[in-house]
Amino acid sequence: MWPTFAAPGLIWLVLLFLVPFYAILSVAMGTLDPIFGAAVPEWNPLRWDATSFAEVMNSTTLQVFGRTCAYVAIAGILSLFIGYPVAYFISRHGGRFKTTLLVLLIAPFWISYLMRMLAWVNLLQDDGYVNRVLMFLQILDRPKSWLAGESLTVVLGLVYGYIPFLILPLYAALDRIDRRLLEAARDLGASPLKTFLSVTLPLSRQGMIAGSVIILLPMFGDYYTPDLLSGSPGNTMTGNQIAFYLQAPSGANRGAALVILLSAAVSVLMIYYLITVARAAREAQ
């Protein structure tokens, strides 16, 4: 009986998750119609041809990937430094505001990512509120073109877009920590800092890592944030390269090859995350 229950879902995932991955491989390993420039997928692995990989594995790709890693890493670290105190505060000191705070914390989930980016596009215009406030505070003496290719804008955009997805798992992890452990640490004479470092931090490690991975992975595949907030070649991420190749008339092979390379590059994170989740599931059982 139980396999029957699982069957529709499993069949679905095989047909629409595993097979598509095979299709990416087949396109990347396939050939190109010389007249039309159309990608011709090669379904037979024995005839796979890795030319496309050789074509995209060049220093440009690597440098763009390096930039992507830098953006993602900085955005991830910033998110953690901003997100941890917030999650900590709400779980530990939310008090009577806890529900309100949680509602506000969840709110961004109900506002589309693109909408939130659009809000920033408006704020960051030359005559937008950000410039006005900074000029009023005399931090700037003339408007800064935030949207004219600033790495800072892109990184902060990534942080803004993804941080809610980090804070919630972090909150859940912190909230799960048994208060009696903290009290025990206090009773044994640990200072607040020591309690935090030796009890809270280790116990929330799992949540930190899980939350970070959950925001790092989509950041690696992001192309719309730099598009909306910059549009300058200097801020291109790997996602933009993939998007370009996939929509160019004869770029599908190379786009597919880049997708595979990107997947391989982030698979360490993916596998780590899967192990974490599997462990959590076992514990829950």
Next chain:
Amino acid sequence: MAHPRERPASYGWMKRRDFLRSSAAAVSAAGFLASCGADNKSSGSLVKVATPDNPSTLQISDDNPPIDSNMEPEAGPLKIFNWNDYLWPKVAKDFGKEYGVDFEISTFYNMSEAVAKMRTGQVDYDLFFPTPDVLPKLVAGSLLQPLNHDYIPNLEANVWPELADPFYDQNAHYTVPYMVYSTGIAWRKDMVDEDIGARSNPYDVFWDSRYSGRIGIYDDYREAIGMVLTRNGISDVNTGSSKALALVEDQLKEMADKVKIRTTIDGAYAKLPEGQFAVHQSWSGDIIAAPYYMPGDDYGDPDGVLQFWWPEGKGIVGNDTVAIPKGAKNPVLAHHFLNFLLANKNALKNFSWVGYQPPVNAMNPATLVKDGYVVPNLESAILERKALDSDKQLLALPANIDQKWQNVWSNFKSGV
């Protein structure tokens, strides 16, 4: 009659020119969809790429003849399949009133997507707006029907002769021309204290560090690379020469370093008038529509801020077409619509909203400005007849050359 004030600005992101050859705003089926659906069996007849020096005739086959003359128009509704925001609905409404029919406009965002949809055979549009480079495929795939010119006297009477019998479709077997455009440079007089057009090589402005951060080019590899080729006096704007493309790549890189270039799709018609750019590469139709986007709600450019330069004979030009799909349910009505579109009055009316010029005789620079279709300072954006007689047209590239172009562009866009 006024400027394209009735253009819904919210459609503006999908100005059709953006999609001409690639780079739609969102990733979608763009580009390779049409090609991947391309018909391998008929490939032999498709290898040839029509050029002005090497015109091509699209053959009419016996099993796909044009409709007979002197038939009554059908009852409609007329189904139109067009670029988004590339036909003033009011013009279609006028037609509907005249013929007592309803009409439906379906839109597409890029040519590949449109061709793919046509190929499914599950659509029954009466009118379709293809670019010249896809015509051989469409004809080989029997997706279009030949035209019966008896219904379209305006083609002969009103249309510029070069386009009434164009190089890509000799004798206009399958298409009538729709709009023409040029690609030049637009700038704001109040942010640029020079006449860019007066430079010995105006294209050098894209490498002038004085405009760093305030200058942009189209996010379109064909137009961008075509511009750099033109700057260097390389006459073949569809070149496959590795040497030429290497030079382009170097210069694009230099551009990125020197002026913090930005690539946009709306830079010319929207962000330039908004003051976010001082200089931007520009299609003629974009800049003609740009006064609408000047700040404030009074639609126009009273101070003559916007400027446009385009070198006749050296700068890129192009046009696109209207055709009747083979599966049209209302072919007679569709023929009448083609004739209607090419009537001077309707063509001008449509132009007032779309911003791109229809190649009809009634259109000449002097009257367009006088009649308020184009602000005086943008007179240079108006294309004259002889301008289309040019080999500076971006044509379909063979796949291997196309890949070279894409590599150049991708390397430039990577910003390293």
Next chain:
Amino acid sequence: MSGAAGAGQTAPPRRHAEWLANPWGRPRFLALFSWLYIVWSIVPVLIAIQFSFNAGRSRSTWQGFSFRWYTSDPDLSVLHNPALRAAMTQSVKLALLTMLIATPIGVGLAIGLARWRGRASTAGNLLMLFPLVTPELVLGSALFLVIVFLYTSVHLGTWAQLLGHITFSISYVVIVVRGRLFAVGKEYEEAAMDLGASPREALRLVLLPMLAPAIFASLMIVFAISIDDFVISSFLAGGAESQTVPMLIYSSARAAPNPSLNAVATLMLLLSMTAIVLGILMHRRLAGGDGQKGAVESFARLEI
């Protein structure tokens, strides 16, 4: 990522004095920081909403209050611009369909995988998790290629988008429902069967009602992630008719937007808020006997 709906403790109410005197951490600094964060995360959106009521075309300079971009502008307002309304309809349609199809599939998969022991089930568990960790760009391009080259009878467009949305939604449903399954345990079913119920009856009469809150939460989450999705929707889009609101925002934010876009986004937000309030009310009813935990908090827990 824990979907443990049942776990967690409620903080005992604290008095203000205690809050200040709290020995752990620096609550005042933390409080300030957290509120600043909340302001940072919410205020841009509020300003965007404000500009949907702008009388002028600017989205950065306030030119007076009006409903121009909702109703009165004859061409550009949400009311009069069919493209905007079409995008909203498409988004809602996709989200509803995804919700209705992905949830039953996901619930079945969760129950099946939790109760079924064997190697296939282990593999299934792993497979189910992969869509969660695959960058959307990767999944989107994979689905795009498979539909273009292999499943050619599914044309790009609404159907393709629906398939894509369901694919990434199933895993979320499984995670949420599985959390609840673990919390419930097998005892109730076994008790029912001891009392003579068939496995099928035990499932229908005992387990499914107990899973109701999780199923309900799944519906809400699937609706939310589907309506927010941009990458998959745009990869699998066909013609203009398959444009969703996020796609609309993306394409027009790059090209001469006007406040009608803000109006669309505001309406979508209103819709989501209505849904979430309804959701919380329903959840409260369904989870009534479930304990003291507030509905909001259990939603927070359920979110990925």
